[in-house]
Amino acid sequence: MKFQFTMGLVLSLFAAQVSAVDISGWASFEAIGFVHQGQDPDQRNNSVSFALQPEFFVELEGGKNSFLFVPFYRFDGNDKARTHADIRELKWTFIGDDEWELHVGVGKVFWGVTESLHLVDIINQTDLVENPDGEEKLGQPMINLALVKEWGTIDLFLMSGFRERTFPGKTGRFRSIPFVDTDHAIFEAKNKQAHVDWAVRYSHAFGDWDVGLYHFSGTSREPLLAPVINRNLEVVLVPIYNLIDQTSIDVQSTKGAWLLKLEAITRSGQGERFFASVSGVEYTFNGVFSTQADVGIIMEYLYDDRGNKAATPFEDDLFVGMRVAFNDTQDTDLLAGMIIDLSRHSRTFSVEANHRINDNLQASLQGQIFENTRKDVVLDALRDDDNVRLDLKYYY
């Protein structure tokens, strides 16, 4: 009786404060077809997979406090490593009276301006099993205090609970040869995942110029991979997570239909200090051929001064891409691109198209081709992974 009364009181107090409750999310069916057999006989061919990502959002006191929870789960029939769950976001946000906000919990933060590679984006780990393009991220536990001033925004981050990168398993595709054994990762930090990482970022828009600068100190999101022999006497790669210091800048200038972009980093802690950058332009033609469609042309140059020793295949590469937004009622769009390695001569082609079938259902079709990868160790592992991917997402 007393309990019921208390509960009732708590609930009604809560209800009085709640200004919005929102439940939404999506469920997806995905099929990937491969043109060739995997390079490694352990790799399976066509795959079918399901994923879910609900979203719960509660707003209190007209938005002063809010709470967000976004869990994620994928089941994959072919690769155990790809069947995985994650908390994409689980955070409480407090908006201060004037010029500050505080985010506590598991969050998602994106930094950067370029399209071909997100070089400066560092807060969240890549959920690589989701897609080899690296666009999907794992949730990162953090405390983020933002000071939003007239002269710019200062973001302070304290992070612990390091997330290891996900890698496709032995039977999966889009993986290194040999595969990455994530059970034996090596950490430079003595307290491993419990190490506290920090970052400070300043960002502001000066007229046409959007500028961001940051320093990050902590465990590298991008591991180096080293071959070892595991207990089953197989040669596998293990991820090595070094402690790094990375300073970075991202700039975009928006001049009419032209966008000029630059991302650059300098990192120490993984061998010698190195420098890497992505720079380029994007130009948009509006209403081409007297239709409603917009066509954007993107060109970007990717550089890494480690050259052939770089952990990524993008050390001297040119990206040329085209984005078409049809501006129709189904929001149809198409992104086609090609990355050419200027010194190693490999070529990667990719196409992605999205189309809304009805109010709830969205289809996307993706394709990738890897060509002439011989001289590029990282890409050569993907040479037989030319694929077509269909993803049907039901939004509610």
Add this chain to the structure above:
Amino acid sequence: MYKLITVTALLSVFIGNAWAETDAEKGKAIAIESDRRDTGFVDFTVQMTMELINRKGVKSDRVMRQKIIEREGGDKSIVVFDFPRNVKGTALLTHSHIDDDDQWLFLPKVGRVKRISSSNKSGSFVGSEFAYEDMSSQEVEKYTDYLLLKTEPCGDLMCNVIQRRPVDEDNSGYSKQILWVDVDEYRVQTIQFFDFKKAHLKTLTFSGYQQYAGQFWRADKLAMVNHVTGKSTNLIMKDYQFKVGLKEVEFRKKSLARVR
């Protein structure tokens, strides 16, 4: 909302002596007076539903929320999409200026805030018959060559019919616009849009005007018909709230990432 009280006072005198003006001066004076009457709203929020109707009459809806804060040198606004679900949470921040606006788009899927080019004034807003320039804040200075054409009945009201031409000829989709503005309250009743071949491209009709905060008139429905394609878009406005105490800090790039 660029203006000085003294200028307005001076113009009121001019309006009082309308006989002394040319039709060009009269046309501009009407635009200025219409703008003056809508100054001082401070801020407002509104729920919007866009009904996109194709030639066959098939409808598709967009649901969004908008909040606007009034600022010297150009208002600031945020539009957040609620429907269709796959674009839910997508938000567009606009800092308007007389020349190019500053615009940022928040993409919730990747948590990315992206500065976008605002030169695409003639482009379709989310696939509708409204162009970006139709949706943006209508400053007097964005147009030129004002001309009072005539005064004639418009429905139950009397309207001044004025013509105007976009200043930004390179990026606008229109050679000219003709507006029917009622003589009593200076509310825009109809706009006809003409393309560069001087053909009548679109007509926008405002209906269901209501007065808010004892001063500001807003239409409940904006119906845009494209005469070339046969497609149309209805923009239905609900739940206008004026002077809700929005803060400028809510209209910064950082804040965009948490607008839901």
